[in-house]
Amino acid sequence: MKPVIVVHGGAGRIFKEREEGCRAGVVRAALRGYRVLRQGGAAVDAVEEAVRSMEDDPHFNAGCGSVLNEKGEVEMDAIIMDGKNLDSGAVSAVKCIANPVKLARLVMEKTKHMLLTDHGAHLFAQTMGIPEVPGEKLITERSRERWKKNLEPDSNPEEFQKDLGTVGAVAIDSEGNVACATSTGGLSNKLIGRVGDTACIGSGGYADNHSGAASTTGHGESIMKVVLARLILYHMEQGMSPEIAADTALDYMKTRVGGLGGVIVVNKAGEWAARFSTKQMSWATVEDDNLHYGIYAGEKHTKSVDEALASEREGLLE
Numbered sequence: 001m002k003p004v005i006v007v008h009g010g011a012g013r014i015f016k017e018r019e020e021g022c023r024a025g026v027v028r029a030a031l032r033g034y035r036v037l038r039q040g041g042a043a044v045d046a047v048e049e050a051v052r053s054m055e056d057d058p059h060f061n062a063g064c065g066s067v068l069n070e071k072g073e074v075e076m077d078a079i080i081m082d083g084k085n086l087d088s089g090a091v092s093a094v095k096c097i098a099n100p101v102k103l104a105r106l107v108m109e110k111t112k113h114m115l116l117t118d119h120g121a122h123l124f125a126q127t128m129g130i131p132e133v134p135g136e137k138l139i140t141e142r143s144r145e146r147w148k149k150n151l152e153p154d155s156n157p158e159e160f161q162k163d164l165g166t167v168g169a170v171a172i173d174s175e176g177n178v179a180c181a182t183s184t185g186g187l188s189n190k191l192i193g194r195v196g197d198t199a200c201i202g203s204g205g206y207a208d209n210h211s212g213a214a215s216t217t218g219h220g221e222s223i224m225k226v227v228l229a230r231l232i233l234y235h236m237e238q239g240m241s242p243e244i245a246a247d248t249a250l251d252y253m254k255t256r257v258g259g260l261g262g263v264i265v266v267n268k269a270g271e272w273a274a275r276f277s278t279k280q281m282s283w284a285t286v287e288d289d290n291l292h293y294g295i296y297a298g299e300k301h302t303k304s305v306d307e308a309l310a311s312e313r314e315g316l317l318e
């Protein structure tokens with residue numbers, strides 16, 4: 001089986017000044033994930049690696065760079081799923097942790113449970129020896145400015161949720177195992193304790209070797225209503241290609257509940273898609289040692305992996 005990885009860095013509007021950083025961030029994440037696959041690593045390791053890379057990148061709404069809740073704090077959701085045995089792990093409303101996807105992985109592997117939240121997730125992180133980072137370290141200038149602006153009485157709620165940057169990855173490894181991972185700071189100025197689609201199995205992501213894997217981004221409440229990731233897999237089980245399955249599910253979400261979003265998908269044959277009903281979504285994929293990436297509908301750049309790795313080594317992706 002030829003390994004493939006696809007990553008996204010969030011749907012919605014991406015402001016011009018953030019475009020380059022987003023392109024570089026998704027490309028770097030896809031290359032890091034692909035490196036794991038090329039060395040014979042498992043799909044679940046590759047998606048974790050790719051998502052961690054974007055959690056550490058302040059351009060994205062996950063880990064460092066997460067948007068703030070109504071009280072000006074970071075509260076993050078993350079999920080990871082292994083399509084081999086349908087094992088998954090998730091965390092919701094976690095604070096003061098650099099890599100929520102890593103904690104989700106530990107929930108999957110070290111507990112009998114699938115989702116830990118808030119205080120309990122923290123106690124578990126401590127038990128696992130995950131260092132606590134000061135909340136301030138996850139807050140960027142940009143996210144604080146946004147939060148403040150949104151509090152102004154004449155702020156436009158339409159503008160609230162533009163240019164965020166939830167992250168996710170799907171992969172198939174050389175043994176034909178699929179996996180997905182998704183991580184987010186959620187929606188800007190959300191209520192304390194609000195948990196979105198990302199932590200919810202079937203909504204923020206789903207992976208099953210029998211059909212494929214999907215990771216989603218977009219308006220979480222709409223994604224949860226249609227259980228978007230699982231819906232895409234259902235369409236693939238009925239014979240649709242990843243692209244048609246993604247478009248059909250996104251279209252349903254739009255017409256049925258008025259929700260917009262984006263998805264990345266891989267099927268059990270290694271065919272993939274990156275589709276969105278929003279104006280933009282940053283995405284990147286590596287297959288056959290070729291890198292593809294884009295942000296706008298119809299935009300698709302191609303480079304060889306060796307060329308892309310050389311640019312990264314020279315710091316051209318910074």
Ligand SMILES: CC(C)C[C@H](NC(=O)C[C@H](N)C(=O)O)C(=O)O
Pocket residue numbers: 009010011012013061161162163164165166184185186187195196197198216217218219220221223260261278
């Ligand atoms: C508003 C949308 C289009 C922006 C998108 N947000 C999410 O994916 C949020 C996540 N699904 C949730 O609801 O918690 C982003 O961050 O790029």
